[in-house]
Amino acid sequence: MGFYMCNLFKLYFWIYIWTYILYYTTCYDQLVFTNKTEVSSSSTYEDKDSRGSADKTIDKNVNQIYNNCMHTATGKKEAWLRLDLGDIYNLKSVKIWYRNDRGDNLNTKRLQGFSVLTSHSSDISLDDSNLCYEDPKNETLNTILEVECIQTARYVTIHKSDNEEAILEICEVEIYGCPRQSYGENCVPCDACKFECDVTGRCDGFGCVKNTANLGPYCKECKAGKYGEDCNNTCGHCARNDTCDNINGSCPGSCDAGYRGKNCLNACPFGKFGNDCNEKCGYCANNKTCHHISGSCNGSCEPGYYGEKCLTSCSSGRYGDECKEKCGHCVNNETCNHISGSCNGSCEAGYQGKKCLTACTSSKYGKDCQEKCGYCANNKTCHHISGSCPGSCEAGYYGETCLTGKTSVYLIDPTSMRKKIAYASDVRSKSMGEDKKLSPFEEEINNSLKK
CATH class of the missing domain: 2.60.120.260 (Galactose-binding domain-like)
Incomplete structure (x- = not known):
């Protein structure tokens, strides 16, 4: 018991x-x-x-x-x-x-x-x-x-x-x-933390101290390319492939081309590219931004520009989409505007319009199409530049532009005119003792009367 x-x-x-x-x-x-x-x-x-x-x-x-x-x-x-x-x-x-x-x-x-x-x-x-x-x-x-x-x-x-x-x-x-500022069962100091820790040893938002001998339960150096709590964050685009700060992710120097910010995580803003995002995008079509790294336009260029970055104006004599259009007839062979194709001054003789691409309309020619065509036969129009008629002139006109008239010859009776020419020739011969001979004008009229 x-x-x-x-x-x-x-x-x-x-x-x-x-x-x-x-x-x-x-x-x-x-x-x-x-x-x-x-x-x-x-x-x-x-x-x-x-x-x-x-x-x-x-x-x-x-x-x-x-x-x-x-x-x-x-x-x-x-x-x-x-x-x-x-x-x-x-x-x-x-x-x-x-x-x-x-x-x-x-x-x-x-x-x-x-x-x-x-x-x-x-x-x-x-x-x-x-x-x-x-x-x-x-x-x-x-x-x-x-x-x-x-x-x-x-x-x-x-x-x-x-x-x-x-x-x-x-x-x-x-x-x-x-x-x-202490943690664990024995309440040891948070030496691994920059500021404070909780009772488990996890550091607050200020993170861990670098290169400390006592890293504690959470403060372990992140592998290259990682940072932050538990090293879950990936470093940004640091220049020269540098690794970022293992606590806050900041890059030690500058960013790779096309990125900005302390952590180099932000791509260049709209319209910018390159190192420190200091380069300005070219003239990309439809007002699109260029590639934040290379500056290349993802599609075509705005009219008047060409090249990968759309920064080069059309060469002399060209304009428009992809610079495929040929300039018009600008005066003195001047080049047109590379975007719109308009001539900066006036047009060459025979052309009109902002782009100087339109030939003078029917019955006009010359500078600014201000000249009126002559009397071309069969009602044909004259050449828009020189004003010359493509064939003969209408009856009563002669010359390249058919602007010189013969109308005075047909206002006189032919029989009467022959008598007057003969009489005038007689009188001149007797008074001057010369042989009977017609003047050039009399001869031309006489030839016309024989037709």
């Missing part, structure tokens, strides 16, 4: 020891202190036997009967308990001893659906606080429970809301973690 009782005593002893280790010990610092931590609650329930004040949750008494616990007022839809740790800490977990004298099915029924919120300041509302834990409300909770809360904060609030009634009955609270 004595042997049996001895072994039973040993069994109960080890159960007690392991229970104490599981529930009352931790490798992280315990951050709640009776003489330093301040505590408050949303309300306080009082009756003739007890007062459920908030300070009972930090008195180091883990007895979980009603008189040792805080108790918020009944009839409220919101209840909370807030602890002010007095300084900002790297938090690991929050441990709660809840009332356990109501029966197994009722002990933590009022706690189901609770949440743990944190903040740096007491001025921050519950709605704006950081949520680090929320009970899913799908199972009965233990009366002693510890929830993870990886945050950096000074204020920790245990919160419960319910549309019917919200009540908290918490007997003791302990919060575990490390002083600021």
Whole structure:
């Protein structure tokens, strides 16, 4: 019998020891202190036997009967308990001893659906606080429970809301973690971080310190071409294939052609290309931008330009799309506008219009088509440049342009004219003693009368 009782005593002893280790010990610092931590609650329930004040949750008494616990007022839809740790800490977990004298099915029924919120300041509302834990409300909770809360904060609030009634009955609270700028079970300094870390050793947004001997659990040098948290980001287009900063991704020098920005991730803006995006795109068709690296136009050029980058104007005598059009007849052989094809001055004789491509219309010729054609036979038009008729002249006109008239010859009676010519010739011979001979004019008229 004595042997049996001895072994039973040993069994109960080890159960007690392991229970104490599981529930009352931790490798992280315990951050709640009776003489330093301040505590408050949303309300306080009082009756003739007890007062459920908030300070009972930090008195180091883990007895979980009603008189040792805080108790918020009944009839409220919101209840909370807030602890002010007095300084900002790297938090690991929050441990709660809840009332356990109501029966197994009722002990933590009022706690189901609770949440743990944190903040740096007491001025921050519950709605704006950081949520680090929320009970899913799908199972009965233990009366002693510890929830993870990886945050950096000074204020920790245990919160419960319910549309019917919200009540908290918490007997003791302990919060575990490390002083600021330290992490891990032994709260070692965050030497690998530029500024701060959380309780797991993960650095904040300022990242890791380069070339540190103690890189910590997260600060490992990224491979070339990678940067950022967990080295998940790819470096930009650094010049000369340089690797970027393993923390912020910035390039050590300039960017490759076609890119800009501290990290060289941004392509040149619209209308720019090349080194530092200083080059201006050419005249790409339809107002499209050029390739941000090479400057080449993806399609054709605007009228008046050619080449891969559409930067070269049409050569002399050419204009329009792909410079396929030939300039018109500009005066003095001047070249036309490389875009529109219009002549900068006037046209050569025989042509008209802005581009000097249109020959003078019927019955006109010469400079600016201001000259009127002569009397070409069969009502044919003259040459648009010289004004010459393509064949003979109308009756009564002669010359290349058929502008010289013979109309005076046909106004005189032929028989009468012959007599006058003979008489005039007679008189001249007698008075001058010359042989009878017609003057050139008389001879021409006489020949015309014989026709």
